[in-house]
Amino acid sequence: MRKVLLSLILVLCLGVLAACGGSGQTSKGGEIGEKKDIKIGATAGPYSDMVTKAIKPVLEKKGYKVEVVEFSDYVQPNLALGNGDLDANLFQHKIYMENFAKENKLELSELVIVPTAPMGIFSNKFKSVGDVADGSTVSLPNDPTNLARALGVLEDAKLITIDSSIDPLKASEKDVKDNPKKLKFTPIEAAQLPRSVESVDLALVPGNFALAAKMNLLDALQLENMPDDYRNRVVVNTKDLDSQLAKDLKAAVESEDFEMTIDSDFQGFGKPEWMKNR
Incomplete structure (x- = not known):
């Protein structure tokens, strides 16, 4: 009986260890592995189109599954980002972002400036x-x-x-x-x-x-x-600024595929200084 009991305990322990280690590495936030299903918010029109046509395809090549969430106002995209319903958004310039974050006690940070439709x-x-x-x-x-x-x-x-x-x-x-x-x-x-x-x-x-x-x-x-302060930017929660997703998002916007799509589908959009000078 003692041998049988010891064998059962050993099997149970091995099962627990396998369950803990078999799903991948644990991230700093306690989640298993890197998050690959993401939501990016944008106002309906040119900026949701920009996410769909120019950013989403590049991220999908990296293994992400991207859902584009459209908004019809300039309030909900930041609130949704702040409460975790979004992973990033694209619709606002620097001055608006800073004022909104201050008024609503949010910690938001720009990730990268994108080509923007000028006045x-x-x-x-x-x-x-x-x-x-x-x-x-x-x-x-x-x-x-x-x-x-x-x-x-x-x-x-x-x-x-x-x-x-x-x-x-x-x-x-x-x-x-x-x-x-x-x-x-x-x-x-x-x-x-x-x-x-x-x-x-x-x-x-x-x-x-x-x-x-x-x-x-x-x-x-x-x-x-247009000064860069008035150009729209991809925005994330400040706590996620150094995440792998943030790095991949920034790399997607800085990619040649992104700029080629801008040149073909977004004519008249003014490019930010970083894009002009590279």
Whole structure:
């Protein structure tokens, strides 16, 4: 009986050891092996398309199973990331990310900047910036961040001059120093700007709203020379910044396959400095 009992104990111990060791290595977080089923959130339109067409295929070659989760607003993608429903998201620029994280007590970090649809000056009346007439009406975004961007585009087009003592990322209408053509500004909701092209002489339309309205970015009289702070980025929770997934995501965006897809399917998107300079 003693031999039988010892044999049973030995079998049980070997079974427990096999169960503990047979499924792979344990990660720092206590999970078994590397996580391969992931969810990436993006706003519906060009950025969910970018994840689907340019990022997902590269990750799938590395063995990941990628689900793209689409959102129709700019609040839920970060909340979903923060509570663990997403592994990463793509929809926001640096200023928005930092402000949202601070206001909502989230720890978010950018992983890599991606090509981004620029704001453009659109017009059904004029064929070029040089044709713009005195007293022309101009629709602009009414939110502070996009308003500053719009004024910067107008300054680059030499239609206005902004007070040089003002941070260009925070400029507003009151900071316009010179307005030689006496342009008349009408701030409205950014989502309404594509429709406003019909009723004003010039409309400053952010790229994502232009594309959602089936506008061609290359039809703009002038496109934004966008600072990297305004370009969208892949964002993860700060605690995951050094994870294998984060490394693979960054490598996917930096791959030749990614850039080839951008060149073929996302014409007019402005490339970040790292992509221009490599």
